[in-house]
Amino acid sequence: DAKTTQPTSMDCAEGRAANLPCNHSTISGNEYVYWYRQIHSQGPQYIIHGLKNNETNEMASLIITEDRKSSTLILPHATLRDTAVYYCIVRVWSGANNLFFGTGTRLTVIP
Amino acid sequence: EPEVTQTPSHQVTQMGQEVILRCVPISNHLYFYWYRQILGQKVEFLVSFYNNEISEKSEIFDDQFSVERPDGSNFTLKIRSTKLEDSAMYFCASSDASSGYTFGSGTRLTVV
Numbered sequence: 001d002a003k004t005t006q007p008t009s010m011d012c013a014e015g016r017a018a019n020l021p022c023n024h025s026t027i028s029g030n031e032y033v034y035w036y037r038q039i040h041s042q043g044p045q046y047i048i049h050g051l052k053n054n055e056t057n058e059m060a061s062l063i064i065t066e067d068r069k070s071s072t073l074i075l076p077h078a079t080l081r082d083t084a085v086y087y088c089i090v091r092v093w094s095g096a097n098n099l100f101f102g103t104g105t106r107l108t109v110i111p
Numbered sequence: 112e113p114e115v116t117q118t119p120s121h122q123v124t125q126m127g128q129e130v131i132l133r134c135v136p137i138s139n140h141l142y143f144y145w146y147r148q149i150l151g152q153k154v155e156f157l158v159s160f161y162n163n164e165i166s167e168k169s170e171i172f173d174d175q176f177s178v179e180r181p182d183g184s185n186f187t188l189k190i191r192s193t194k195l196e197d198s199a200m201y202f203c204a205s206s207d208a209s210s211g212y213t214f215g216s217g218t219r220l221t222v223v
Contacts, residue, residue, distance in 0.1 A: 034211060043115075043202045043214030044154060087154075098144065098167060099212060101154040 004088045009106040012082075018075040020105050022088030025069040030092055033064060034099070035073045037084040044087065044101070047073065078109045113137040117203050117215035124193050124222055132188045132218045134203030143186045144204040144212070145178065147171070154202070160186065193222045 005023040012018040024033065034049040048055055048062045050071075055062045061074040075082055087104040091097050116135040124130050136143050145157040159166040160178055177189045186205075190197055198221050204212040 036211075038154070041148075041200055041217070041219075043204070043216050044212070046211035046213065049211060098156045098159055099146075099154075100156060103153060 004090060004102055006086075006088055006102065006105045008103065009108070011108050011110055012075075012078045014080060014109050014111050015077055018078040018082065018107055018109070020073040020075075020086050020088075020107065021070065022073070023070045024088070024090045027068050027090050028092075031090045032092070033062065033068075033071050034089045034091060035060070035062065036087045036089065036099070036101075037082075038087070038104070039081075039084040044099075047086075078107075080109050080111065083107060083109045113213070115203055115205055115213050115215035117201075117218050119218060120216070121219045122221070124220070126195060126222055127192050130190050130193055130220065132190075132201050132203075132220070134186045134188070134215055135184055136186055136203065136205030137213055138184070140205035140207050140213075142166075142206045142208075143178075143180070144206075145188045146202045146204065146214075147199040148202065148217075149196075149199045157188075190220075193220075195222050198222045 032049050032051050035047040036044040038044045048057055048060050050062045064071045085104040085106050087101050089099050118133045143160040146154050148154045156169050158168040158172045175191045179187050200217045200219050202214050202217045204214045206212045
């Protein structure tokens with residue numbers, strides 16, 4: 001699986017958009033970009049994933065650059081409950097493939 | 112929304128004792144996993160399981176660890192002789208071929 005690089009930490013004001021970047025310059029053509037988050041010591045929670053097109057769901061939007069070497073997760077209106085560690089993971093699309101977590105970005109939403 | 116259920120939420124055990132951590136994956140999922148997270152560290156892959164056998168395991172998953180799917184609903188992780196360094200949060204997860212993983216809320220294992 002390709003390596004990813006994320007900032008260690010970020011702050012965001014409550015109600016504003018949180019934009020979390022991820023670099024994955026060695027991504028392969030068959031690798032997807034996945035985002036998960038972990039709130040305190042809970043189990044990681046799936047947020048969104050994409051291959052090359054931008055994706056949106058009820059939780060977030062995922063913007064992938066045209067060369068696929070980087071992406072941005074957007075939480076449109078951050079709340080205090082979005083304070084968590086956010087992980088960007090690239091992997092081949094397969095139910096059997098494992099997730100390899102890095103250190104992620106610790107997002108703190110400030111009131 | 113379907114969820115992965117783990118029991119117990121917290122287990123305290125004496126060093127050298129055997130522990131079994133239990134998980135009930137989402138019913139129509141085919142792939143099952145165990146991960147662990149030592150306090151303050153990264154989430155680490157332990158083992159994946161598909162079609163009643165181990166698909167892949169990490170270096171952490173040595174002979175002290177075993178997994179089993181004893182019936183159609185449970186998925187267990189056994190640690191035969193616990194060590195102090197086995198103290199961690201253990202997360203079970205399941206997936207199908209098309210979805211992201213769903214993780215359980217974890218079992219906090221404390222070895223004393």
